[in-house]
Amino acid sequence: MNNYLAKSNPRETIQEHTDNLLRNFEIIKSVYSDLDINWNALKISCIYHDLGKINRKFQDKIEKIKKHKDEIAHNLLSLAFINAKELKEEYNFTNNEIKIISQAVARHHERGDYNAENYNEEVELLKKEAVNFKYDKLEIKKIKKISAKYFANERTYGDSDYFLEYVKIKGLLNRLDYAASGGIDVEVKNDFLNDSLDKFKKENNFNWNDLQNFMKNNLDKNIIAVAQTGMGKTEAGLLWIGNNKGFFTLPLKTAINEIYKRVVNEIVKNKERIGLLHSDTYSKYLENKNNGDNIEEYYNKTKQLSLPLTICTLDQIFDFVFRYRDFESKLATLSYSKVVIDEIQMYSPDLLAYLILGLYYIDKIGGKFAILTATLPQIIIDLMKKEGINFITGEKPYINSLIRHSIKVRNSEIDSREIIEKYNKNKVLVICNTVRKAQEIFEELSNNKELIDKKVKINLLHSKFIKRDRKNKEKNIMRMGDKNSNEIGIWVATQVVEASLDIDFDLLFTELSDINGLFQRFGRCYRKRAFDKNGYNCYVFDGGENKCSGVNYVIDKDIFEFSKEALKNLDGKITEQDKLDIIGEIYTTEKLKNTEYYKKVLANIDYIKTIPEYELSKKEVRKRFRDIENITIIPKTIYEERKDAIDELILDINRAIYNNENRKEFTENRIKKIYELKDYTVDIRRNEIYGIQLNEKLKIGKYMEIPILDCKYSEKEGVTIEKKVDRNIDFDSRSF
Amino acid sequence: MKKAIRIKLEQELVNYKVPTSFQLKETYPLPPYSTVIGMVHSICGYEEYKEMQVSIQGKYHSKVNDLFTRYEFKPEMKFESGRHQLNANGFGIGRGIATTELLTEVELLIHIIPEDQNLIEEIEKCIKNPLEFISLGRREDLVIIKEVNSVEIREEEFEKDLELSNDYLAYIPLEMIESEKIILGSETSSYGIENRGTMYNLNKNYELKNFGTKKQPKYFRKWNKKKVIYSSRIIGSEGEKILVDEDRNIVFAI
Numbered sequence: 001m002n003n004y005l006a007k008s009n010p011r012e013t014i015q016e017h018t019d020n021l022l023r024n025f026e027i028i029k030s031v032y033s034d035l036d037i038n039w040n041a042l043k044i045s046c047i048y049h050d051l052g053k054i055n056r057k058f059q060d061k062i063e064k065i066k067k068h069k070d071e072i073a074h075n076l077l078s079l080a081f082i083n084a085k086e087l088k089e090e091y092n093f094t095n096n097e098i099k100i101i102s103q104a105v106a107r108h109h110e111r112g113d114y115n116a117e118n119y120n121e122e123v124e125l126l127k128k129e130a131v132n133f134k135y136d137k138l139e140i141k142k143i144k145k146i147s148a149k150y151f152a153n154e155r156t157y158g159d160s161d162y163f164l165e166y167v168k169i170k171g172l173l174n175r176l177d178y179a180a181s182g183g184i185d186v187e188v189k190n191d192f193l194n195d196s197l198d199k200f201k202k203e204n205n206f207n208w209n210d211l212q213n214f215m216k217n218n219l220d221k222n223i224i225a226v227a228q229t230g231m232g233k234t235e236a237g238l239l240w241i242g243n244n245k246g247f248f249t250l251p252l253k254t255a256i257n258e259i260y261k262r263v264v265n266e267i268v269k270n271k272e273r274i275g276l277l278h279s280d281t282y283s284k285y286l287e288n289k290n291n292g293d294n295i296e297e298y299y300n301k302t303k304q305l306s307l308p309l310t311i312c313t314l315d316q317i318f319d320f321v322f323r324y325r326d327f328e329s330k331l332a333t334l335s336y337s338k339v340v341i342d343e344i345q346m347y348s349p350d351l352l353a354y355l356i357l358g359l360y361y362i363d364k365i366g367g368k369f370a371i372l373t374a375t376l377p378q379i380i381i382d383l384m385k386k387e388g389i390n391f392i393t394g395e396k397p398y399i400n401s402l403i404r405h406s407i408k409v410r411n412s413e414i415d416s417r418e419i420i421e422k423y424n425k426n427k428v429l430v431i432c433n434t435v436r437k438a439q440e441i442f443e444e445l446s447n448n449k450e451l452i453d454k455k456v457k458i459n460l461l462h463s464k465f466i467k468r469d470r471k472n473k474e475k476n477i478m479r480m481g482d483k484n485s486n487e488i489g490i491w492v493a494t495q496v497v498e499a500s501l502d503i504d505f506d507l508l509f510t511e512l513s514d515i516n517g518l519f520q521r522f523g524r525c526y527r528k529r530a531f532d533k534n535g536y537n538c539y540v541f542d543g544g545e546n547k548c549s550g551v552n553y554v555i556d557k558d559i560f561e562f563s564k565e566a567l568k569n570l571d572g573k574i575t576e577q578d579k580l581d582i583i584g585e586i587y588t589t590e591k592l593k594n595t596e597y598y599k600k601v602l603a604n605i606d607y608i609k610t611i612p613e614y615e616l617s618k619k620e621v622r623k624r625f626r627d628i629e630n631i632t633i634i635p636k637t638i639y640e641e642r643k644d645a646i647d648e649l650i651l652d653i654n655r656a657i658y659n660n661e662n663r664k665e666f667t668e669n670r671i672k673k674i675y676e677l678k679d680y681t682v683d684i685r686r687n688e689i690y691g692i693q694l695n696e697k698l699k700i701g702k703y704m705e706i707p708i709l710d711c712k713y714s715e716k717e718g719v720t721i722e723k724k725v726d727r728n729i730d731f732d733s734r735s736f
Numbered sequence: 737m738k739k740a741i742r743i744k745l746e747q748e749l750v751n752y753k754v755p756t757s758f759q760l761k762e763t764y765p766l767p768p769y770s771t772v773i774g775m776v777h778s779i780c781g782y783e784e785y786k787e788m789q790v791s792i793q794g795k796y797h798s799k800v801n802d803l804f805t806r807y808e809f810k811p812e813m814k815f816e817s818g819r820h821q822l823n824a825n826g827f828g829i830g831r832g833i834a835t836t837e838l839l840t841e842v843e844l845l846i847h848i849i850p851e852d853q854n855l856i857e858e859i860e861k862c863i864k865n866p867l868e869f870i871s872l873g874r875r876e877d878l879v880i881i882k883e884v885n886s887v888e889i890r891e892e893e894f895e896k897d898l899e900l901s902n903d904y905l906a907y908i909p910l911e912m913i914e915s916e917k918i919i920l921g922s923e924t925s926s927y928g929i930e931n932r933g934t935m936y937n938l939n940k941n942y943e944l945k946n947f948g949t950k951k952q953p954k955y956f957r958k959w960n961k962k963k964v965i966y967s968s969r970i971i972g973s974e975g976e977k978i979l980v981d982e983d984r985n986i987v988f989a990i
Contacts, residue, residue, distance in 0.1 A: 085975070115921075147897045147974040148919040 004054045004133055007181065008062045014053050015135050020180035021046040022137070024187075028172065031189045032245075032336045036366055037168045040091045045104045045173045047137055052077030054129045055122060072122045073112025078105050079146040080123045086141065095149065096162050102151040104170040108177060110325045114153040120145060157613050158323070164335075164365050171332025175304065178329075182300045188273060190243050190308030196268045197239055208239070211398035215240040215370070218392065222363060223370040224381065225394030228576050230528045233372045234259060237340035238267065240370050241309065245337040248311045249318075251346040253278045254474060254501060260284075260311045268309075275302035277312035283675040286668070295668060305333050314341075314351060315625045318358040322621045323613040335365040344373045344380060345516045346498070349597055352380070353604030354625070360387045374523070375516050375580065377587030383601065399576035404526040406573045408536040412544040414511045416444040419490070420451060422539075426506035427480060428490040431521050433511050433550030435462045435494055439717055442492045446716075457489035463496055464718040466638060468679035477503060483527070495554075497524055504528070508538045511548040513555050515563040515586055519579050531573070542567055558595040562586045630683045634698065634706055635713035638680050646698070649677045653700055674700070681706060688721055739856050740791075740849040740989075742887045742981060743863065747842040749800075750877040755939070761836040763799070765966055766792050766844065766907060767872055769990070770939040770959075775872050775879075776848055780862040785941055787851035789989040793906035794844035799837055806834040845904065847987050849889065856886050889987050891977040898972035900986060907938065907964040909990045917976045918986075921969035933967030940990070962990050 006017035025046055029039055052058070052074035060066045082105065084098045093101070106114070113119075123145050130140050156166040179186035201208065208216065211227045215236045223240065227233050237248060250256050260276040268274055271293075276284055281302060285295050301307050305317075317339070320330040339362060347355060359369050369391075384391065410418070414437070419430060432438040442460040445451060451458065461473045480487040481503025495513070497503065498520045508525035512518060522538055531537055542548065542564045551560045566582050585591075592598045639646060652673050677700070694707035712720045752771055754762040769790050777786070807822075808830040820828030850856065863870070863884050870879040897919075900906065912918040920932050939959045948954030972978040972986050979987040 144896050148921055148971040149897075149916060149973045149975075152919055152921045152971065154922050 004059060004129070005062050006050055006053055008064070014050050014133075015137075017050060017180055018047060018135070018137065020183075021049070021176045024176045024179050024185065027185055028176070028187050031187050035168075035336045037172070038097060038165070041093065041097050041101050042169050042172055044087065044091070045101050045108075045169060046176055048078055048081055048101075049105050049108050049173060049177065050074060050078060051081045051140075052079070052126075054133050055126055056129060057122075070116070070118055072116055072119055073109065075106055075109045076112045076114050076119070077122060077126060079151055080126055080143050081140060082146055082150070083142055084147065084150055096165075098150045100156070100162060100166045100169050102146060103154075103156060103166060104173045106151060107155070107170060108173055155614055167328045167365065168332045168335055171328030171330070174326065174329040175333065178304050179306065182304065184297060184301050184304065184306060186304075187245070187306055188301070188308050190241075190245060190273075192243070192268065192270070192273065193238060193241060193246075193309065194243050197235065200235075200267045208235075209398070210396075211394070212236045212239055214394055214398075220368070222359075222368055222389070222391035223394065224376065224384075224391055225370070225372055225398065226374070226376045226580065227372055227394070227398035228374055228400070229523045231398050231400070233342060234262065235267075237342065237370060237372055238263070238309075241338045241340065244308075245333075246309045247317055247334075247337055247339045248309065248342070249314050249316075249339065250311070250342050251314065252496075252501075253280065253313065255343075256311050256313065257284060258502060263309070263311065272298065273308055275305075275307035275310035275312075277302055277310050277316045279313075280675070282671050286672055286675070305330070314347070314355060318354045319621050319625045321354050321357040321361065321608055322611060322616055322624070324616040324618050324621045325614045326618060331361060331365060334362050334367040336367065338368045338370070341369060341371045342373065344371055345375050345377060345520065349600035350604050352383075352601050353608065356380075356383050356387060356389075356601075357605060357608055359384065360389050363389050363391075375519060375583050377516065378584060379587050379589050379592055379598065382589045383605075387605075397577075397580050399580070401575065402528075402530050403573050403575055404529065404531050405522050405538050406531055406536045407522075407538045407540060407570050408572075409567045409570060410539060410541045410544075412541055413546060413548070414441065414509065414541040416441050416448070418539065419445065419509050420448055422507060422509075423451070423456065423490065425488050427488055427504075428507045428509070429481075429497070429503075429505040429524055430490065430492040431497065431508070431510040431524075432492070432494055433513050433548055433555060434553075435464050435718070437511065437549035438462050438492050438494050439720060442717065445490060445492065451490075457487075458492070459489065460492045460717060461496060462494040462718060464682055464684065465715075466635065466680050466682045466713070469715050469718070471679075474501075477501075481505060481524070483529070497521075502527070506537065510538070510540055511550075512540055512542045512560065512563060512567065513548070513550070514559045515566055515582055517555075518563065519583070522579075536572070540567060556595055556597040559586070559592070559597055562591065631686050631689070632678075632681050632683050632706060633689075633694070633709040634681050635719055636696075636708050636710045637713045639708050642680060646677065646680060649673050650698060650700055653677065677706075682719055684709065684719065684721075692721075738849060738889050739853060739886050740847045740889050740981065740987065741856060741859050741863070742883070742885050742985075743844075743846045743848070743881065744883040745844050745846070745872075746880045746882060747839075747844075747872065747877055748880075749802075749838045749840055750842055750873040751836050751838055752873050759834055760801075761834065763837040763839055763873075764936070764938075765796065765839070765905065766794055768936075768938040768940075769907075769962060770941065771872060772846055772848075773941060775870065776859060779866050779870060780859055781867065786855060789849040789851075790940075791847040791849075791906075791988040791990070792844065793846075793900070793904045793986075793988065794842060795904055796839040796843070797841035799839055801835050802838050803833050804836055806832050808832070845985065847887075847889070847981065847985075847989065849987075849989055860884055860886050887981040887983070889979055889981045889989075891979050893977055894972065894974055897974050898978065898980070898984065898986060900970040900972075903968065904970070905966060905968045906970055906986075906988050907936065907966055907990075908933075908970065908988050910935075910963045910965060912988065913965055915976075917973055917978055919971045919973050920965075920967050921971055932969075933965040936964050936966055937961050938964060964988075964990070 004014045006012050006014040025043055055074065055077050057068040057071040058074050060068060061071065079102055082102055087093050087098060123143065126143050130143055156163055176186055209232060211225060211231050212235055214225065215223065216239050219240060219242055248259065250259065256276060256278055260274065264271050264274050282299055285299055289295055302310065317330060320327040362369055414432060419428065430441060432441060438460060442458065445458050459473065459476065461477055465473060477491055479485060480489060483504045498517060503524050504527040505525045508521065510521050518540065525537055551557055563586065566586055653670055689709060694709065696708040697705045698708065699705050751761055752764040752767045754764060772790050772792060773788065813828050815823045815826055815828035821831040822829040848859065850859065863881065871877050872879050908918050922932060938961065940962050942957040942959045944955045945958040946953045947956050979989060981987055
């Protein structure tokens with residue numbers, strides 16, 4: 001009887017590790033008992049998945065005796081223990097089920113070469129080891145290369161009859177394996193959400209409204225419902241999720257942080273059950289850390305999707321549509337989850353394509369989704385029908401008769417003079433389409449004598465601030481935008497405030513982008529109050545003879561023209577129903593079918609469909625999914641200003657002292673430092689720095705570097721990049 | 737209990753011509769059934785068709801192209817100086833060059849299973865003592881016989897997969913693949929292609945059929961064609977009845 005290790009740090013035998021998987025298997029089986037899956041097949045996959053580790057070469061590696069060049073990956077050797085004949089007799093498995101089990105075991109790591117010359121030889125050698133390997137869960141009777149009938153190094157592709165079955169088994173095997181390795185539970189049961197919501201209702205003494213009741217009455221359906229801001233969409237979504245596993249997706253990190261805070265503090269009142277998942281999860285968790293919290297475990301559970309309710313960005317879960325190698329665990333998890341999608345109109349054509357395909361797969365594999373949105377372009381409904389997705393729509397749009405906005409359209413470019421004239425000690429929000437325009441307006445306002453004399457506070461917010469400044473600015477705008485605050489002043493911003501930020505201003509001046517975005521912008525002004533004065537609170541500048549900034553680049557030009565057309569007859573008060581009608585009129589497939597926007601969505605859907613399963617790696621997909629056009633840089637002025645602090649951080653990060661005792665603290669610390677460093681960075685679109693050499697780079701760790709960009713930076717205005725180099729000038733230097 | 741003649745042979749440079757290729761004489765990767773059956777009939781001097789099943793497997797090292805002189809003529813075509821290169825008593829012959837594909841270092845394992853099992857001994861003897869040098873492919877493509885045996889063949893079930901040894905490829909009858917008796921191994925990179933390999937529709941034997949009238953007969957050969965998959969990485973599946981010879985070579989009889 002020898003010890004065969006599965007893991008070296010901490011030491012764990014194969015039997016112990018497998019038992020951990022089986023313990024988690026029981027958890028998932030009891031929590032999600034009505035999941036449509038062959039539980040026996042999953043269990044068998046668990047028992048066999050790591051047996052290949054008994055091979056001597058693996059044991060030598062893990063015991064740090066020797067690394068063998070010709071070691072065969074254990075996931076492939078594990079196949080040799082699968083005795084098809086016996087399993088068929090015992091569990092009545094079909095041939096396809098054995099195929100699924102074998103493939104799940106073989107692919108639980110994407111490693112190894114099944115056609116390696118010494119494969120058969122290594123299988124023979126296993127026999128010697130198996131004599132010393134005892135495990136109470138199975139009796140090893142025979143070891144031989146598995147028949148090609150069940151595994152011949154092939155994969156199960158989307159057109160296979162048992163594709164979804166395979167995805168579930170393989171995906172859950174991965175989940176169980178990760179959970180066992182991470183020492184966490186694979187699933188935390190959701191047995192609290194309904195009660196929490198009931199308590200919340202009683203405490204605040206209100207009744208569920210129509211929208212919320214509609215959601216409650218259709219728990220087992222896919223739903224699309226239109227509801228205006230302030231109708232309690234978050235609660236509606238949570239009610240619909242009920243005591244199930246749920247995901248709540250929103251387009252912006254700030255919005256996610258807000259909702260997370262609300263759910264944790266007001267509704268569920270228990271942090272450990274709710275996950276927050278976006279690219280800065282860890283730093284957010286560190287921020288909210290109380291003494292005694294085990295951040296690493298909490299983070300681990302979040303990352304592995306084990307928590308009953310996860311609030312996340314779209315890209316965290318919907319990247320599976322690329323069906324990259326190892327995508328199965330995500331889709332398998334979604335097969336027993338309910339996904340709520342909020343603010344669907346915020347997504348660009350490419351994200352929309354991912355979303356629609358994602359919903360198609362979720363629907364197919366047995367998960368549920370609900371789309372809750374303030375405005376619903378008809379085009380999305382049509383696209384979903386085209387893909388054959390099943391859903392029902394809300395009985396009616398859930399809106400109230402409160403009139404919040406009175407609109408004045410100006411046929412000119414946005415003009416700071418009017419802003420100055422109308423300021424009158426209000427909270428004023430100015431929204432421009434591009435950073436450049438916002439900076440221009442900000443300068444005009446800042447240099448205005450009248451405003452300087454009145455000591456008016458003028459602020460600017462857009463995406464080109466370093467993270468530290470942006471965080472502060474977001475805090476400040478939230479403070480002024482709080483409905484109970486008496487602060488006054490002017491905020492100039494870009495689309496970054498368009499959705500989900502809970503702010504409430506008195507006056508809005510905005511460039512026209514498109515109707516949908518425009519009404520979203522209205523929502524930042526008189527958010528939940530009735531506008532009972534005369535005059536106007538929303539001024540829209542449609543560019544007049546010229547176009548507004550950013551049209552053609554960030555805004556589809558045809559949709560812009562349609563929107564301009566629709567504004568022509570608007571003047572004065574506008575109801576919520578009016579807004580929906582206008583949107584209903586413009587965003588029809590009929591009207592949009594020739595626009596770039598629509599073509600992009602279709603092209604994206606087709607493109608993703610043509611990618612074969614398993615072609616891409618997860619890394620490649622992350623790159624595509626995140627805006628690859630973005631590059632993270634540190635502005636030179638910031639680097640020079642804070643050189644000592646930054647250099648010290650980099651030293652700390654690169655200092656790889658690391659022993660097992662304080663490994664946890666070490667990682668926590670290192671990540672903390674990386675986030676601190678990131679506070680000095682900003683994301684810039686690549687094409688903006690076309691022709692600018694990035695010679696200086698900060699090397700962080702083995703794989704990361706952050707270039708230093710030679711640009712102007714100020715805390716007030718953010719990054720300003722000098723007008724681009726004319727490309728023709730550059731031509732000479734590139735030709736002989 | 738059936739018997740077969742098993743021949744192991746080698747060839748240096750050989751062309752198994754694809755019937756429809758002219759300017760470039762293409763070659764099949766292994767000899768088609770008709771070629772092998774023809775070889776047996778010619779060695780034994782049979783004047784009419786003896787019903788038999790054949791299994792062909794093997795490998796070659798590479799493919800090269802070679803030039804040959806090609807003569808082109810048609811009965812009763814009069815000589816024209818602009819058109820023909822040779823004048824043969826007033827008839828014209830065109831002479832030019834063409835290319836032929838040649839397989840190099842071919843190795844074959846062939847099983848021959850005559851319907852009439854009494855022929856076994858006779859065929860074996862003829863191969864061991866042929867009237868003329870044995871060729872397969874073109875007449876100049878000599879055959880080096882390595883082994884000739886009569887072997888027993890039977891359908892057997894195996895406890896474990898039977899992998900075709902020494903990286904041989906074979907013509908696999910379609911029904912063997914459809915019934916999953918034979919499985920084709922694959923590489924990870926075979927993106928979802930379920931059936932690898934090349935399908936050939938090979939000639940086996942023919943009957944003369946009169947397409948004319950009784951008075952003016954026009955005889956053409958009506959070929960009996962067999963669909964096969966030509967592939968590597970051939971595996972006989974465990975637990976299935978597979979036809980093998982006494983040394984566990986899979987027999988792809990058709």
